Amino acid sequence: MSESVERSVPLALMVQTPDEPGVLHALTGVLLDHEANITHVDIAERCDGLSTVYFELEDVSGDAADGLVGDLESLPIVRVVERAPSFRKVYGKRIIVVGGGAQVGQVVVGAVAEADRHNIRGEKISVDTIPLVGEEELAAATRAVARLPRAVALVLAGALMGGEVARAVLEIREKGIIVLSLNMSGTVPAAADLVVSDPVQCGVMAVMAVSDSASFDIARQRGRRY
Amino acid sequence: MSESVERSVPLALMVQTPDEPGVLHALTGVLLDHEANITHVDIAERCDGLSTVYFELEDVSGDAADGLVGDLESLPIVRVVERAPSFRKVYGKRIIVVGGGAQVGQVVVGAVAEADRHNIRGEKISVDTIPLVGEEELAAATRAVARLPRAVALVLAGALMGGEVARAVLEIREKGIIVLSLNMSGTVPAAADLVVSDPVQCGVMAVMAVSDSASFDIARQRGRRY
Numbered sequence: 377m378s379e380s381v382e383r384s385v386p387l388a389l390m391v392q393t394p395d396e397p398g399v400l401h402a403l404t405g406v407l408l409d410h411e412a413n414i415t416h417v418d419i420a421e422r423c424d425g426l427s428t429v430y431f432e433l434e435d436v437s438g439d440a441a442d443g444l445v446g447d448l449e450s451l452p453i454v455r456v457v458e459r460a461p462s463f464r465k466v467y468g469k470r471i472i473v474v475g476g477g478a479q480v481g482q483v484v485v486g487a488v489a490e491a492d493r494h495n496i497r498g499e500k501i502s503v504d505t506i507p508l509v510g511e512e513e514l515a516a517a518t519r520a521v522a523r524l525p526r527a528v529a530l531v532l533a534g535a536l537m538g539g540e541v542a543r544a545v546l547e548i549r550e551k552g553i554i555v556l557s558l559n560m561s562g563t564v565p566a567a568a569d570l571v572v573s574d575p576v577q578c579g580v581m582a583v584m585a586v587s588d589s590a591s592f593d594i595a596r597q598r599g600r601r602y
Numbered sequence: 603m604s605e606s607v608e609r610s611v612p613l614a615l616m617v618q619t620p621d622e623p624g625v626l627h628a629l630t631g632v633l634l635d636h637e638a639n640i641t642h643v644d645i646a647e648r649c650d651g652l653s654t655v656y657f658e659l660e661d662v663s664g665d666a667a668d669g670l671v672g673d674l675e676s677l678p679i680v681r682v683v684e685r686a687p688s689f690r691k692v693y694g695k696r697i698i699v700v701g702g703g704a705q706v707g708q709v710v711v712g713a714v715a716e717a718d719r720h721n722i723r724g725e726k727i728s729v730d731t732i733p734l735v736g737e738e739e740l741a742a743a744t745r746a747v748a749r750l751p752r753a754v755a756l757v758l759a760g761a762l763m764g765g766e767v768a769r770a771v772l773e774i775r776e777k778g779i780i781v782l783s784l785n786m787s788g789t790v791p792a793a794a795d796l797v798v799s800d801p802v803q804c805g806v807m808a809v810m811a812v813s814d815s816a817s818f819d820i821a822r823q824r825g826r827r828y
Contacts, residue, residue: 390749398634400643404627414626417643420749430749466739466746467732477718484714484731485707492703492733504730505710506693507718513692520692523616523646523656 386415386432387441388462391448392455395427399453403429406451410444412436416463416525426455432462463526468500470526471582474517475533477507479558479575483533486579494587501583502526511540518544522551528586529554531578538562554594556582559601569594571601612641612658613667614688617674618681621653628677629655636670638662642689642751652681658688689752694726696752697808700743701759703733705784705801709759712805720813727809728752737766744770748777754812755780757804764788780820782808785827795820797827 393399400417407414416432436444448457471491473483484503491501504527508517514532518541521530530553532541537560545555545567556578557568565571570585572578581602584592619625626643633640642658662670674683697717699709710729717727730753734740740758744767747756756779758767763786771781771793782804783794791797796811798804807828810818 397637397639400640401627401630401634404630408624408627411623413623414645416645417626418749418751419640419642420751428749460749461742461746463746463750466742470730477715480718481711481714484710484729488707488710488731488733489703492706495733496735500732502730502732503710504696504728505714506726506728507714507721509722516687516692520687520689523644523654523686524689525644525646 386434386462386464387412387436387444388432388460389430389445389448390420390458390460391429391431392457393427393429393453395425396453399427400429402451402453403431403448406444406447407431407433409447410436410440412444430460432464465500467502467526469528469586470502470504470524471529471531471586472521472524472527473503473505473531473533473579474508474514475537475558476509476535479533479535480505480507482575483531483558483579483582486576487531487583488579490580490583494583494589497589499588501586503579503583511537515540515544518548521553522548527553529556529582531556531582532564532568533558533575533578534560536561537564542567554582554585556585565601569599570597573602577602612660612688612690613638613662613670614658614686615656615671615674616646616684616686617655617657618683619653619655619679621651622679625653625679626655628679629657629674632670632673632677633657633659635673636662636666638670656686658690691726693728693752695754695812696728696730696750697755697757697812698747698750698753699729699731699757699759699805700734700740701763701784702735702761705759705761706731706733708801709757709784709805709808712802713757713809714805716806716809720809720815723815725814727812729805729809737763741766741770744774747779748774753779755782755808757782757808758790758794759784759801759804760786762787763790768793780808780811782811791827796823799828803828
């Protein structure tokens with residue numbers, strides 16, 4: 377996943393249309409004509425009968441971009457096409473922190489402080505959280521990380537996690553997500569890449585593990601406990 | 603935006619295909635045939651030449667869902683179609699916290715602790731953050747909130763913000779995003795819905811403002827300072 381994060385900056389477009397069936401099919405038809413590679417797509421706003429579809433496109437050079445925008449604007453359903461900075465440029469890589477409120481809060485204090493230091497030097501690292509309890513809900517949140525755009529690492533912050541959550545951890549590691557765990561009871565620590573006892577330290581290490589500039593190689597840390 | 607968050611649970615599908623041009627156009631053609639309303643779309647994974655496209659669809663009843671999935675599976679490009687819990691169900695509404703690392707961390711401590719209490723009672727509220735400095739970058743992050751899926755509120759956490767950031771605040775408020783600001787220098791506090799001096803309190807109030815269960819009406823709080 378980090379590979380796709382590091383590709384060149386894509387062409388980012390916001391296309392406003394009526395909120396009606398067939399819009400996405402019509403818009404993607406134009407993109408296909410221009411052989412643009414869709415790397416991100418979102419339906420950003422839907423209100424007052426209008427819908428804004430947001431695309432990030434690769435393999436579109438400067439001149440080709442003008443032609444593509446012109447062809448989108450020629451569609452009868454299209455009201456406005458605007459260029460925007462890409463989410464990758466604005467929010468960058470995402471670390472997701474999931475678990476009990478008390479511990480999630482402390483992991484984020486560490487992660488945000490460390491991300492601040494990296495972002496000041498030109499990186500973009502975001503830290504996203506949800507406080508959750510329950511094996512089923514934690515497993516669903518863990519599995520969903522693999523399909524969250526720009527997510528590269530998950531921190532599981534709690535006092536007891538195992539069973540289905542541990543299986544979900546192994547699944548998303550297969551898909552390239554780095555998983556850190558607090559030192560806790562249950563089988564999640566054994567399933568994670570790295571176990572850290574102090575939540576602030578765990579947040580800091582999560583950022584170091586995904587940063588382009590830190591000399592902290594998760595491959596060398598795998599299986600360790602701090 | 604909160605309106606769309608409260609709609610009925612959609613049909614969520616993950617569709618694995620080769621990573622090649624025209625995939626999204628072909629898939630949306632099938633969805634159009636079934637008159638399914640696309641409320642969310644993402645390209646979730648792109649590796650080993652394969653791509654997973656994630657859709658959330660409305661207006662698809664139980665039986666119709668089976669027919670739709672069958673028609674997707676019949677496309678030559680489709681490898682696997684899996685049903686998944688929707689992001690709305692897993693991560694719910696999002697509050698975004700942007701600004702200086704020290705203050706973002708403290709706002710999140712308050713917001714996560716308060717979200718924990720709501721989520722235990724069945725809501726789903728996420729708190730997402732990025733530490734950032736600089737007027738241009740803060741303005742871009744602020745404007746981008748209006749096109750982040752499921753985002754309902756923004757907290758600006760810093761000691762000095764104004765100019766282009768304040769203009770961006772007014773723009774996203776027009777689009778239905780609730781904006782809270784710490785009590786800081788610059789013109790951002792005057793542009794925000796609500797100003798709170800203590801960062802932990804500001805995080806707590808942001809969650810209360812977007813919660814379905816709290817009796818805290820942002821319309822009655824507008825323009826206040828705590």
